[in-house]
Amino acid sequence: MDYRLAEHLPNLRPGKQPPAADELPRQRNGVTPQLHGRYPDYNVLDQREHWDEATRRVVLDRLENVPPPRFFTADEARTLGTFCDLVMAQDRDPKIPVLNMVDAKLFAGQLDGFRFDGMPDDGETWRRVAVGLDAAARQHGSRDFAGAAHDVQRDVIDALSNGKLHGEVWDDLDPARAWSVVMRAILSAFYSHPWAWNEIGFGGPAYPRGYARLGAGQRERWEGAPAFERDVVKDTRERGVEGT
Amino acid sequence: MSLRHGLRTLARGALRPPENDSAFLLDVHRRAVPRERMARYADSFAVDLVIVGAGAGGGTLAQRLARRGWKVVVLEAGPFWDPDEDWVSDEAGSHELFWTEDRITGGGDPVELGKNNSGCGVGGSMVHYAGYCPRFHPSDFEVFSRDRVAADWPISYRDLKPHYERLELELPVAGDRWPWGDPHRYPHTAHPIAGGADIAREGARRIGIEMRVGPVGIANGSFGNRPHCIYRGFCLQGCKVGAKASPLVTHIPDAIAHGAEIRERCMATGIEVEDATGRVTGVIFLCDGEERFQRADAVAVAGYSIETPRLLLNSTSRRFPHGLANDHDQVGRYVMVQGAPQLAGRFPDELRMYKAPPPEISSEQFYETDPARGFARGFSIQTVGPLPIDWAQHVLADGHWGPALREYMRDYNHWYTLGVLCELLPLPENRVSIADGVCDRNGIPVARMDYTQCDNDRANIEFARRKLQEIFDAAGAQDVLTIDRYAHLVGGCRMGSDPERSVVDSDHRAWGIPNLFVADGSVMPTEGSANPALTIMALASRLADRLGAGRLDAGQANARRSAGRRGPRRLPRSARAPAPEGSPTAGR
Numbered sequence: 001m002d003y004r005l006a007e008h009l010p011n012l013r014p015g016k017q018p019p020a021a022d023e024l025p026r027q028r029n030g031v032t033p034q035l036h037g038r039y040p041d042y043n044v045l046d047q048r049e050h051w052d053e054a055t056r057r058v059v060l061d062r063l064e065n066v067p068p069p070r071f072f073t074a075d076e077a078r079t080l081g082t083f084c085d086l087v088m089a090q091d092r093d094p095k096i097p098v099l100n101m102v103d104a105k106l107f108a109g110q111l112d113g114f115r116f117d118g119m120p121d122d123g124e125t126w127r128r129v130a131v132g133l134d135a136a137a138r139q140h141g142s143r144d145f146a147g148a149a150h151d152v153q154r155d156v157i158d159a160l161s162n163g164k165l166h167g168e169v170w171d172d173l174d175p176a177r178a179w180s181v182v183m184r185a186i187l188s189a190f191y192s193h194p195w196a197w198n199e200i201g202f203g204g205p206a207y208p209r210g211y212a213r214l215g216a217g218q219r220e221r222w223e224g225a226p227a228f229e230r231d232v233v234k235d236t237r238e239r240g241v242e243g244t
Numbered sequence: 245m246s247l248r249h250g251l252r253t254l255a256r257g258a259l260r261p262p263e264n265d266s267a268f269l270l271d272v273h274r275r276a277v278p279r280e281r282m283a284r285y286a287d288s289f290a291v292d293l294v295i296v297g298a299g300a301g302g303g304t305l306a307q308r309l310a311r312r313g314w315k316v317v318v319l320e321a322g323p324f325w326d327p328d329e330d331w332v333s334d335e336a337g338s339h340e341l342f343w344t345e346d347r348i349t350g351g352g353d354p355v356e357l358g359k360n361n362s363g364c365g366v367g368g369s370m371v372h373y374a375g376y377c378p379r380f381h382p383s384d385f386e387v388f389s390r391d392r393v394a395a396d397w398p399i400s401y402r403d404l405k406p407h408y409e410r411l412e413l414e415l416p417v418a419g420d421r422w423p424w425g426d427p428h429r430y431p432h433t434a435h436p437i438a439g440g441a442d443i444a445r446e447g448a449r450r451i452g453i454e455m456r457v458g459p460v461g462i463a464n465g466s467f468g469n470r471p472h473c474i475y476r477g478f479c480l481q482g483c484k485v486g487a488k489a490s491p492l493v494t495h496i497p498d499a500i501a502h503g504a505e506i507r508e509r510c511m512a513t514g515i516e517v518e519d520a521t522g523r524v525t526g527v528i529f530l531c532d533g534e535e536r537f538q539r540a541d542a543v544a545v546a547g548y549s550i551e552t553p554r555l556l557l558n559s560t561s562r563r564f565p566h567g568l569a570n571d572h573d574q575v576g577r578y579v580m581v582q583g584a585p586q587l588a589g590r591f592p593d594e595l596r597m598y599k600a601p602p603p604e605i606s607s608e609q610f611y612e613t614d615p616a617r618g619f620a621r622g623f624s625i626q627t628v629g630p631l632p633i634d635w636a637q638h639v640l641a642d643g644h645w646g647p648a649l650r651e652y653m654r655d656y657n658h659w660y661t662l663g664v665l666c667e668l669l670p671l672p673e674n675r676v677s678i679a680d681g682v683c684d685r686n687g688i689p690v691a692r693m694d695y696t697q698c699d700n701d702r703a704n705i706e707f708a709r710r711k712l713q714e715i716f717d718a719a720g721a722q723d724v725l726t727i728d729r730y731a732h733l734v735g736g737c738r739m740g741s742d743p744e745r746s747v748v749d750s751d752h753r754a755w756g757i758p759n760l761f762v763a764d765g766s767v768m769p770t771e772g773s774a775n776p777a778l779t780i781m782a783l784a785s786r787l788a789d790r791l792g793a794g795r796l797d798a799g800q801a802n803a804r805r806s807a808g809r810r811g812p813r814r815l816p817r818s819a820r821a822p823a824p825e826g827s828p829t830a831g832r
């Protein structure tokens with residue numbers, strides 16, 4: 001696919017859905033979530049020696065020390081883990097442990113500095129969302145959210161994102177507000193992870209080195225080249241993997 | 245080219261700010277502010293001034309008055325940052341820079357707080373602001389007279405102009421010659437801009453919109469002992485480099501060298517008042533779980549638009565049962581945010597918008613009222629440059645999750661982002677109050693903010709959003725994503741000339757309380773379409789001039805000095821730290 005054209009972008013496609021992720025290049029260096037991405041030879045962790053010590057500590061700790069859920073109960077973790085995987089399209093390993101990262105933040109009592117009027121605190125919001133997802137799945141005839149068919153799960157998440165869930169928990173909990181609370185935490189967790197940076201070609205920590213090449217189409221020597229810029233035949237020859 | 249212009253061009257960047265050595269007092273080899281010899285005052289010693297909050301207002305005020313020999317203590321709820329150790333080149337890891345304690349946000353159009361607009365720690369929100377440092381326009385000070393909406397300020401642009409000029413040298417501010425408002429130049433030349441800004445500027449030009457580079461509070465080149473910018477793009481995560489201006493590097497070092505004490509992790513919980521005289525006597529604060537009381541001849545509150553009203557409203561007494569300075573139910577009212585929708589445009593080339601400081605170019609072409617647009621006041625156009633987590637929020641706001649969200653995220657390097665700052669009008673119902681029955685970890689009742697837009701606000705935001713769309717269309721964007729949001733906070737303790745419709749007078753003094761001042765963005769009666777940091781500093785600088793010159797009664801500070809009593813009184817340790825060695829002005 002020629003990514004200079006924008007034909008892969010959901011807004012420009014019928015049904016607003018992207019092409020299947022299976023068509024993306026497989027990651028060859030380092031890890032991306034589900035091992036696909038646009039920068040197959042770019043591993044931001046190769047640059048770790050160029051980061052300052054304080055940043056390296058924080059980023060590597062995020063990567064290496066992921067505790068098991070301590071805030072959520074096992075039932076909540078099952079429902080919410082499924083939910084996190086679906087909203088981030090993590091359908092196979094390797095996965096960024098989004099739920100564990102969210103759990104760690106709630107367990108530590110870390111707040112974001114505000115809550116919407118009429119909403120419980122963030123931890124309680126998460127627990128009620130777990131109950132509410134199961135309730136919404138039952139309204140579709142499923143036993144619970146985690147065990148529901150894929151299209152039921154998708155409909156429930158769509159309704160949550162549009163603020164259109166009703167009944168039980170959802171009569172007391174504004175679904176649109178709840179969606180914004182849980183997604184804020186999920187996106188912060190996912191895109192704070194170096195695997196996600198590999199996937200999107202983000203330069204990652206940049207102190208004390210900084211950047212020198214700021215122009216359109218330019219990149220630093222160490223920044224990842226997008227796969228579509230490579231001639232596949234030439235690339236195979238250069239990497240000495242021809243015929244394998 | 246005239247001789248005068250030629251000389252000014254030659255001198256650019258070489259001019260040192262008068263009366264502020266902060267950049268030269270910093271250490272060359274570490275980023276932490278030297279404070280080994282910082283003065284320490286006893287709680288029982290009545291200092292000349294206690295300032296609550298070490299941000300744009302409090303930091304500037306402390307430096308100015310310490311220079312004049314005032315004994316100043318600044319109480320800061322957050323930490324005294326060591327950028328080498330405490331700050332990281334990472335989005336999620338920068339959580340501690342923000343005011344993260346609980347607050348309730350409500351009303352018809354509730355405002356997200358936290359990392360969006362609230363700081364904590366020495367340097368305040370300027371530690372994580374993008375760096376834009378525009379001046380207000382002269383029209384901002386007379387909105388009611390011109391447009392019959394909002395309010396007039398009790399002061400004019402002329403009152404702030406000398407302070408703008410002085411602060412632009414101190415930060416210093418870099419940018420193109422500025423044609424809007426009161427036309428002026430900047431002490432540092434404009435920074436280079438990245439590919440995305442180039443494309444956006446060209447798109448704007450094609451439809452007759454002029455965008456110029458800057459103005460940003462980032463030195464172009466090294467400045468004193470502050471190194472040059474490395475264009476790493478993490479301005480919102482705290483500048484580990486020390487290139488971006490915040491009071492931590494622009495005013496606090498000089499304040500400390502002149503005897504100010506910056507007391508970190510001290511949360512002010514109340515201001516004491518003497519019932520008989522109606523004067524304030526000092527500030528109650530929590531430090532390491534212990535409640536203490538700092539005596540002072542005068543108090544200046546600089547906790548910004550939410551914490552300042554919260555402190556005043558929580559400071560009840562027999563004389564002020566509804567909160568300090570709140571006899572007319574004005575504290576917390578007219579709080580404002582700017583409407584700040586952002587549009588991202590997609591282009592064939594890689595733009596990698598994570599590089600270079602997010603603030604690159606801006607336009608104030610739509611700043612003033614244009615009757616043809618059908619609403620009062622206007623907006624400015626700026627650049628944003630979100631990092632991945634903020635970019636993900638942008639994609640989510642456009643309605644994408646799951647595979648579609650991942651696809652847009654993988655496309656990150658092809659996007660560039662523009663934002664606007666729309667001037668929204670001050671309304672009495674938009675206010676900060678005390679939340680019913682919600683307390684923070686220390687048991688102090690938290691603030692609640694209610695915010696609803698008026699029709700003028702909605703029309704302004706809609707028009708501005710359309711302009712951004714036109715710029716991206718003209719630039720040839722292949723796809724556009726939109727997020728609606730707010731930026732900045734001001735108002736809540738506005739200045740005015742009528743005690744029944746404002747909280748402080750034109751000298752920032754609370755009506756009816758001779759020695760209580762408010763020295764932050766909450767005093768602003770209108771917000772303009774400019775980022776507020778520079779104006780907050782300019783207001784504090786002007787207040788310091790008036791206090792220091794003895795034009796205001798702030799207790800004994802000036803009387804003592806005119807009687808020649810400059811030395812310390814009953815101080816536990818040295819009252820005025822000597823200027824550190826190597827300081828070019830040691831002993832001045």
